[in-house]
Amino acid sequence: MNKNILLLKTLLLSTSQANIYKHCNDKKKKGKITGGYIGVFCLYAMLMGYSFFMCMGYGKVGLIDSAPILCALTISALSFFFTVFKTNGYLFNFKEYDMLMSLPFEPKTVAACKFLYMYIKSLPWYLSISVAMLIGYSMFSDAGVIVYPIWIILSLFVPVIPMLFASFIGFLIAKFSSGFKKTKIVQTILTFAFVILCFTLRFITEKFFRDDKVDETLENISKTTASIGKIYFPARWFSDAIVDTKISSMLLLVGLSAVLFGVLFAIVGRSYRSINSAMKSHAAAKNYKMTTQKKKSLVKAIAFKEFKRFTGSTNYLVNGAMGEVLVTIIGFISLIFGFDKIIGTVAPSAPLTTQMMEPAIPFIIYFFLGMMATTACSPSLEGKNYWIVQSLPIEKKTLYKGKMLFNMYLTVPFMIFATICFCISAQASVTDLILYLILGFTLLCFSTAWGCVCGIKHMRLDWENDIEVIKQGTAVAIYLFPNMFVVMGLVVLSVALGTRMDHRILTVIMIFVSSVLAILSYMRVMSLCRKAS
């Protein structure tokens, strides 16, 4: 068997829940795996539903020819963005590096297989979008039979180029960082800087393309995607291959993906060992002098342990603190440029005023801060170290209280800062500010406790790479997606209801609802702890 295929097959098998299911005799574990699969399939269905209705919208307003390019751009953007977050964990500094590199595999083979593994693992998400949009497209266009296989085949290639590009950025960051003594810190800072740059560029690009004022939102998006497609050729090739059945465009997309893949891993392979050596090495000063030690309460000691775990992993820090970094930047921007400018940038075509958007402030902030609750992945992140907390005289509820406390320490200060910034720039009253702070706090209590419920229920300790539970774990997926969609809905709802009733009453109702949800989630955590003890 070809070594690339052999390694790829083994990598997939080694993280396959189906393989665990097949060889495990523990009924409880089998049940968890089945539950995990059902949960993930529900998420695929949600994503498919969202993509399908988006495509339907295009069809209804007669813009169905824009659906292929929109599909390609959506998949490209998502694959690029998610790969930036994952590339460090998948390509570099993984747990079984020593074992793999001591076997007769070329470094470029290991790197390429790791990339393909990452690609195959994320493919179901992209195919969910693509297949749903294909169904929508077929309903509104008079597409021939040939379009279906072309669409499906090319959907496999659409995420490749953005993922390669994101991996290359990750490689450059890793290579640059490996020259420093504090490799992880430099790598974390550079990754943050790059993601922030991407966000900034995204808004600048949208602003640039949306300068021509068009009233109809969908038509506006359609024009924007067409304009971006002019620059991003692979998306245009996908669209041309579908709409005009251009074989040359199809070949270009497939060919460029293959060539870039070959070139990238030839480059990465050359420095692969030196980068990993630097990342796996730790300089030791060996100059510690015993100093006065401080005593902490047990819950605080656990929270501190969580903090050290959080800051000790680039994957965890970049994924966990991205919302905090973004909300801080947006808070500053709102202070400098005003709240109305932010609304104008995010939703330029929507007839929204600062007054209308004001009740949504806590939800906008929560969208960023609640996007990732460390409590959702922290139980799984104990991994092989789980024996430490298991063997110590720590009650389960104390352990999870410590984990929840850390998430609150992490998120609440940023919520306070952003709420104050937004309220100042929106010229909200002090009463409103206090109400928004209370709502922000109760929402974070809910996200912390609900994340903990997901984390305990879908705890997975046998991971090979921490990115598996941080980015792709069942617990995180089940926490993240419904939370994200519900918050987006709440933003719309608070704006809509805020124009019909007193926004203070609305905020009080939201505080009540989120408090009840937070209490229920907390009680569920305690009940899960009792069961586990």
Add this chain to the structure above:
Amino acid sequence: MSMLEIKNYSKSYGEGKKAADNVSITVESGDIYGFIGHNGAGKSTTIRAVVGVLDFTEGEIYIDGHSVKTESMECKKITAYIPDNPDLYENLTGIQYLNFVADVFDIGAAEREEKIKKYADKFEITNSLGDLISSYSHGMKQKVAIISALIHDPKLLVLDEPFVGLDPKATFILKEIMHEMCDKGTAIFFSTHVLDVAEKLCNKVAIIKQGKIIASGTMEELTEGHSLEETFLETAENIQASKEDDNE
């Protein structure tokens, strides 16, 4: 014939102290070469460079005449490595993992079956090979790692603290296997803290302290009739004392 040649190998992490400082060792075919030193002395740093896992710039390492730096594939094809804490694929079964390694070395079906059976029976883990590695104890994982290392008849066997976690019977079997391999001409290079084992097993020894080789040679040359433990402690203390004198 020298199977492993480490020439003036140095490795430092960041701008810190050198973890390995001008290390030179030669392991001949048929040698069982012990590499001993305190925790953090530089044993694993040296071993990881030998097996091509750790990048290095200073010095040269040759395996059967091939440079680890420039001909890493040739080196890896004839080397087997057993790390101190084997990070195997936890969600594969023992047999799936062994088949993976056998596939990597292109071992035929009959040969792999014979070897896996032989060693798994010896280590008494045949019945567990169908279970997930995540369900294994540390010792069982170590046994699977050892079997995977023996599957392709390596010319050089590199082991990092191989006896940690093994039960007495498995320790005895491993020592027996090491002797058998040595008789066939395989070179064995391993690190250990267990000086009694090193004394009985090795024909050559190197002592490393703070990244530097402070003594090396055949067991007889090194111990001069004393126990290895006495020699090790004496040599290490002498070096420490001379360093303190230098500092004063």
